[in-house]
Amino acid sequence: MATNSQTPTLPTQSSQTLPTDAKARVGQFMKQLQDQISHGLAELDGVGKFQEDMWERPEGGGGRSRVLREGAIFEQAGVGFSEVWGSHLPPSILAQRPEAAGHDFYATGTSMVLHPRNPYVPTVHLNYRYFEAGPVWWFGGGADLTPYYPFAEDAVHFHTTFKHACDAHHPEYYPVFKRWCDEYFYLKHRGETRGIGGLFFDYQDGQGQLYRGPHKDGLAAIYSNQVGTPQPRSWEQLFAFVQECGNAFLPAYVPIVERRHKTEYGDRQRNFQLYRRGRYVEFNLVYDRGTIFGLQTNGRTESILMSLPPLVRWEYGYQPEANSPEAELYETFLKPQDWINWIPSTPKS
Amino acid sequence: MATNSQTPTLPTQSSQTLPTDAKARVGQFMKQLQDQISHGLAELDGVGKFQEDMWERPEGGGGRSRVLREGAIFEQAGVGFSEVWGSHLPPSILAQRPEAAGHDFYATGTSMVLHPRNPYVPTVHLNYRYFEAGPVWWFGGGADLTPYYPFAEDAVHFHTTFKHACDAHHPEYYPVFKRWCDEYFYLKHRGETRGIGGLFFDYQDGQGQLYRGPHKDGLAAIYSNQVGTPQPRSWEQLFAFVQECGNAFLPAYVPIVERRHKTEYGDRQRNFQLYRRGRYVEFNLVYDRGTIFGLQTNGRTESILMSLPPLVRWEYGYQPEANSPEAELYETFLKPQDWINWIPSTPKS
Numbered sequence: 001m002a003t004n005s006q007t008p009t010l011p012t013q014s015s016q017t018l019p020t021d022a023k024a025r026v027g028q029f030m031k032q033l034q035d036q037i038s039h040g041l042a043e044l045d046g047v048g049k050f051q052e053d054m055w056e057r058p059e060g061g062g063g064r065s066r067v068l069r070e071g072a073i074f075e076q077a078g079v080g081f082s083e084v085w086g087s088h089l090p091p092s093i094l095a096q097r098p099e100a101a102g103h104d105f106y107a108t109g110t111s112m113v114l115h116p117r118n119p120y121v122p123t124v125h126l127n128y129r130y131f132e133a134g135p136v137w138w139f140g141g142g143a144d145l146t147p148y149y150p151f152a153e154d155a156v157h158f159h160t161t162f163k164h165a166c167d168a169h170h171p172e173y174y175p176v177f178k179r180w181c182d183e184y185f186y187l188k189h190r191g192e193t194r195g196i197g198g199l200f201f202d203y204q205d206g207q208g209q210l211y212r213g214p215h216k217d218g219l220a221a222i223y224s225n226q227v228g229t230p231q232p233r234s235w236e237q238l239f240a241f242v243q244e245c246g247n248a249f250l251p252a253y254v255p256i257v258e259r260r261h262k263t264e265y266g267d268r269q270r271n272f273q274l275y276r277r278g279r280y281v282e283f284n285l286v287y288d289r290g291t292i293f294g295l296q297t298n299g300r301t302e303s304i305l306m307s308l309p310p311l312v313r314w315e316y317g318y319q320p321e322a323n324s325p326e327a328e329l330y331e332t333f334l335k336p337q338d339w340i341n342w343i344p345s346t347p348k349s
Numbered sequence: 350m351a352t353n354s355q356t357p358t359l360p361t362q363s364s365q366t367l368p369t370d371a372k373a374r375v376g377q378f379m380k381q382l383q384d385q386i387s388h389g390l391a392e393l394d395g396v397g398k399f400q401e402d403m404w405e406r407p408e409g410g411g412g413r414s415r416v417l418r419e420g421a422i423f424e425q426a427g428v429g430f431s432e433v434w435g436s437h438l439p440p441s442i443l444a445q446r447p448e449a450a451g452h453d454f455y456a457t458g459t460s461m462v463l464h465p466r467n468p469y470v471p472t473v474h475l476n477y478r479y480f481e482a483g484p485v486w487w488f489g490g491g492a493d494l495t496p497y498y499p500f501a502e503d504a505v506h507f508h509t510t511f512k513h514a515c516d517a518h519h520p521e522y523y524p525v526f527k528r529w530c531d532e533y534f535y536l537k538h539r540g541e542t543r544g545i546g547g548l549f550f551d552y553q554d555g556q557g558q559l560y561r562g563p564h565k566d567g568l569a570a571i572y573s574n575q576v577g578t579p580q581p582r583s584w585e586q587l588f589a590f591v592q593e594c595g596n597a598f599l600p601a602y603v604p605i606v607e608r609r610h611k612t613e614y615g616d617r618q619r620n621f622q623l624y625r626r627g628r629y630v631e632f633n634l635v636y637d638r639g640t641i642f643g644l645q646t647n648g649r650t651e652s653i654l655m656s657l658p659p660l661v662r663w664e665y666g667y668q669p670e671a672n673s674p675e676a677e678l679y680e681t682f683l684k685p686q687d688w689i690n691w692i693p694s695t696p697k698s
Contacts, residue, residue: 051666053666067665067666069665076665078665188644189644189650189653190650274660278657281630281634281661282634282654285630285631285634285635286634286635286644295537295538295635301538301539302665302666304538305631305663306665308627308663309663310662310663310664311623311660311661311662312630312660312661312662312663313659313660313661314654314657314658314659314661315659316416316418316425316427316651316655317400317402317416317651
């Protein structure tokens, strides 16, 4: 298991704004965030207990994986912490951060995917991460919600909670990171978002550029004239923002679980949930940056893939029945929406 | 739906060995192979019927997908034919065939994945494909078997059947393509082969080089001194070989199904089958060349992903019980073996 005392000394950072104990402080926060969330979820579940596995990575570092299975509310809940280092970042990251090439790296993060049993309770994902490599450091992460059944009030609550966390730090954080989330958690081959989104950001290095998405036709184009003059942010400011987002997770998610987990359901809802879980698998294995980073850096496979659902269906040619709740999910909830300013349309009976 | 009369005229091939009706003949064969296999499987199943969907690809071409569900033997059987063309191949292929850059392309193929219900019946995959693009053309494909329970005689039968098909064409085909199959259908993040292998080959363009794998430490190194002087093969020779392999599929697989499909099983075997199906999903979404080609060329998603199993489990930290059939699968059948010269060890009771 990685402890902070084992953290290797990396070359001096060129940025003068990086505290000397940066790695130790972020690593400590990520571990504490895992504690806070796993304790909160175990209390919410009431029945399931987290099984903990400590693991070491041969090339440097390790982690602490916690999995709760067959709980009252959670069919599976995986909450991971890791802190790893090595001689070079994998190609998928160097392509985005060429300045890090040829340097040792340090990376720490917390990530989580929850698969509830009741199809009316949404699946949710959280990940926050921090990297240092030679002259560069950056924060990334976010949280996004994947409902199986459409409840606008849940989407509004989730987004509002994270908007408050963002607004305390920068007025552009929520609008930029909300749209980046819609863009990132998008299954191109399905033409669907993964769910109702939330926040996503990456490569936040204090240089003032908020959006660093990969595509010319992505948010960069949309925002190039709107974000205004880049305002550099300090490491301390970014770390404070990431902590606020991490701490906002339980308030964003727990009320939704409490509202939905006693709703009765039958085979139809269960089958639809199992089918939709297939999209989660498709996203995680085809697109997800964290999964690819883990597999490319020879991470612990069981910990990387504990995000995959315990039971999944695929069904060739499935189409939701017209005017059903399943159709409403596709038509409204799997497309980007302005949930903060959501105006309910004609009520559905 | 693509018919041969719609096939566009591509630039004249520089190779003099390419018949003028090459595309029409291969396309016709691939379609007939789909017929042969889907009729054979429907007869074997006795209950399930194939549902057929014709589809068109906006950029050019289309396909014919056939899916049998909830059969007596097959929980799901997907057999696809496609014939597509366009202005440029996707990056994943151009990286291996830079000569094709800037040229129109034509691609046709048949692919299939069968998911039997009884855990004693192996899952099986087949794919044969043909490409033309500017100055280059090539054949690729193969078939591989993924058992859930270990029966050496099934592995020996499957390999022997394909060895006979290979040996009628070239003495090096079986040894090279068998090892390439072990190398290709390998889940690096699990340290496991997908199953007991079979044949795999790609980029067979008649230039004499049999193995064109991607890695310096792959078969190229092993075979560099063993294959001898490259012997050019004509387009006709390669096409005849591919036809022989395609026609060998039913004789390679059907006797295994007939031997196993009435074996009684319980929850233990079913749960293990569902768990192992997860590896099939991991391979197809993380590594499979055909899946990536399909998704990158804006193929029909439902047809590409009809290889995914109808029901799948993931289980964090699963380990087979010592000295069980499940452990034997991991210890012997998920590692490359010389099945042709297999010598049974001490019989297991």
